[in-house]
Amino acid sequence: MTVRTAELVIAIGLLIGSIAVAIKAAELNIGWVPGRGPGAGAWPFWLAVGMALSCVWTLVRWMRHVTPESRSQEPFIDSETVPVVAITVGALFGLLVGIHIIGMYFSLALFMLFYVRFVGRHSWTTTIPVVIGTPVFIFCLFEWALTTSLPKGLAMFEPLYYPLYELIY
Amino acid sequence: MIETILQPLATGLLQAFEPLNLAMILLGCLAGLFVGALPGLGSVNGVAILLPVTFLVPPTSAIIFLCALYYGAMYGGAISSITLGIPGASTAVATVFDGRPMAQSGKADQALMAAAIASFIGGTISVILFTLFAPPLAAFALAFGPPEEFALMVLAFATFIGLGGDDIPKTIFSIMVGLALATIGLDIISGQPRLIFFDLPGFLAGINFLVLAIGIYGIGEMIWTLEHTQGKVTLHKVKTSWAGFKENLTKIKDYLMTTTFGSVLGFFVGTLPAAGATPASLMSYGLAKTFSKDPDSFGKGNISGVAAPEAGNNAASTGSMLPMITLGIPGSPTTAILLGGMIIWGLRPGPLLFSEHPDFVWGLIGSMYIANFVTVVLNLAMIPIFVRVLAMPFTLLAPIIFALCVVGGFAPTLKMHDVWLMFIFGLAGYLLRKLNYPVAPAVLAIVLGPLAERSLRQSLIASQGDPLMFLERPIALTCFFFAAALIAYPIVRKLLQKRKPVEEG
Incomplete structure (x- = not known):
């Protein structure tokens, strides 16, 4: 597996993980609870949305070959190691x-x-x-x-x- | 001045001289020199792996041990940079530039001594600056409420995005994932269980920050080092003699000026959360080279090129303690772990620490002075021994560190669930690091996560959900302004870089 492929696979994996966290957090109240402030799920939910967006950003950069990792055709872990x-x-x-x-x-x-x-x-x-x-x-x-x-x-x-x-x- | 600084400092020094604390300073410095000297291991690894062991002694002694280890590691990093040409820790990268050529031309002893003395000067100048700045900063921070606390944390995270120099989306991901991991377990306000994945009861108690820290800096780092130190390294012999020692002492004047400037610079760079000791040492090196009469000799074995970065990294390590102790915001991954430790010991880092636990704070400050002195003496006396330690094969050291990680991951919570998590974090940290995901922000975030969430929610409850309230508080507004500027900085820089060729064309 090349570094470029690994970058894609891991970014997709992290995106799926982030969405799973958001869904899990949404099981709780993610809105405003009158008198008690934000619901228990609000903070983790928005963090997970942030995680997912940063993964999408990484994927866009991957497609545009912006980062060194998205251009590298070197093996992700070389055969010697x-x-x-x-x-x-x-x-x-x-x-x-x-x-x-x-x-x-x-x-x-x-x-x-x-x-x-x-x-x-x-x-x-x-x-x-x-x-x-x-x-x-x-x-x-x-x-x-x-x-x-x-x-x-x-x-x-x-x-x-x-x-x-x-x-x- | 006398009442606010000198008197408590004298009490602190006396406290540091208590036999147990003195023993902790000695042990900490030794352990630090050891982990610092070993390639791949630095202060953060040592502090993360050994924190569970410190439950053996009272909190003040425990933090004295860990801080002494922190200094020791800064000194120790230079030993492998000079004799092996491999930085003992990332903080000693700049020491290789001139330390290695000096060793190759048979001046390893000179380089090692300059590194030790510069570290001592750096440490001493910065601890004096710390003593002067900490009490007024803590007094100022007493006025902080939840909105200011939250704004300050946003600013701390923004420094990673603006100054970290890493991939921005990956840095943001790292921060967010650390904050999200900190939310697992029972919600502090509503008492509801949150993010209990697969209904595993182990998640109910939350994820201890040490599980992530030991996973990343213990397991992950060791696998990383095993992968990267496969090639053979050559150890340069060091000849030490009394006559050489005396002769090297006379050379101090050659690097005294650069060391002093590097120390002051290092201290202030160290106070920034994303900066820390590595950039401080590089900047200090740059400063020494810029102002040198003979800049061309840098990189070829100039003694100032060894002294300046060592002064810088030591000063930065003390600098990074300043925001941790006074504001409760760690200035480096190592201080993030120290902060987590303090919370375990029942101490809430921040401005109140000075008024509520003066013994703790001043005992710690007193110990910094002594630790600096102890480390320089130990370092100079034991250089030949540390050089021999470096010859120890990694295949012997690695399993011992893995063993310490496993028991260290189990000890804080006594649950195998956490040991497995630590293993998973270690592997994930290793793989992500290979793809240039920075891991330090995640460690900082898991420590600050509960505090950040609490201060945000308290602020929002107080303002009945109106986020504009942050803008009505001058200190919070200033923090947000700087945070926004830091986040915008890399984007603006990139836009300017893109425009340049067009203009030229």
Whole structure:
């Protein structure tokens, strides 16, 4: 996909999104409520109209080849960088899914293992301290110092933390 | 003067010297130097990612930490600009112009030291200006009602359109989308739920500004940097010695004048919301070159070319705090995040802050003086260590920052809904940035959104729906006038450019 095509696709996507926001806001009162001022939907509705108009403006500029993006025939993401971006985004997606299942700490450890060892190709002597150190540091900072509980995943993983809770509380 | 400035300043300095606050200054400066030095990361990324961690300490100490980080990052940016030839942050772009040639001719130590000392001068001059201007500006702003507040916010957004230098429709979109994101959740006046997409309960509590800020400046920025730093970079070695240090001290007189002018200019440019530290450093560089006896040597390793932009960006970072503290309008994306943090801590930035929380304000101002001093000392002492840090592979740093982003996105609201949103914002921010959509206005808008809507609605309720009421208030009218001029400026400029060739032809 060229930059020019991407500019068009994204502007159309944003235009559709803006219209959706306007429709959603219009479910509320977008007019004047006597004694209470503008309705709850008025401000978001007009913002969404503004968003849609600015997208139309971008589309007009695209058609007239005004902006550098609307003239560029370069690839939007060049083939050399596709793998690194795709792997990173995929790994982050995996990290977030993993948080729901095995919890923040184990998911982070796996993410670190994957990224440092298999993407960064670092040695095991670098990988292991990072894989263990990051979740331990985050546990100490959040659970201990900030007393903020981070997700532990499915209920079956919770008992694993009981000894640690006894240690810190 | 003594009662309004010197006395509270002395109290503030004493407060900054409390052990916890002093420790925060030290840690903040270190963290700032670190994030500033790393290519791709600047103060805004550091502040966004580390803000959730500061809930550990009281608000004054927390903001002292974040402000120290802000300064540190301004100093740190120069380290990679000089030794790698890659700006550590966009604010240090101008430092590359002469810093790189100096490093290539074996004068990296001289350049680094000039950058540190110029940063110190810039920081100190601007913090003095801040101390002088903040109390009267806050006193003036006490007269502001909702219409003036709204007009001021319109003016802040207009500076992005007029001075941002980005694509205008895309800038407008960015502002509007930030404001629209801020409306999600329960309406403050009617109590009705708004824009609850797909009926997801996670939207009921609204979108915390940190979710957008960490998404864009954490996740999005890291993906962007991973894409752009694939090529190999060469690190220039820095030789440091006591004799060299003493010799470099004598060179201060070569750049003292340009540094002083650059600092004053930087401070005032920094107060403008859309301008900030990057244009301040570029303008300061331009000023130094214009008034130099030897302008041709700029770009080839002139020491003033390193000192001037560094003074400018440091001064601007303090300058951008001025409207944030006194008017509640942030002067840069970093201060926008600081402002959001202050709201979380239960402080309402604006003129009342000076009368209601003098301890907070003067403690912060006191810490600025000390942070400047601490950063210059740390910077000079630790240059060799920071240079080594730069050699750290990005594939090791990136996953650590991603980890901090994920927990940082979860911590403010304790909801995975927000972590997913942050991920989506990060990706969207990355893609939009590739197409030249500016992201800073959106971050500023999500922070100011609730305040803007409230002041507009309060104004309209008071005037029973008559928008002409804005024109009857002189301060609001002045703000709208300047806002209109700023919005018209790029259009007029373009029309003039179009006419020129015709006239010539």
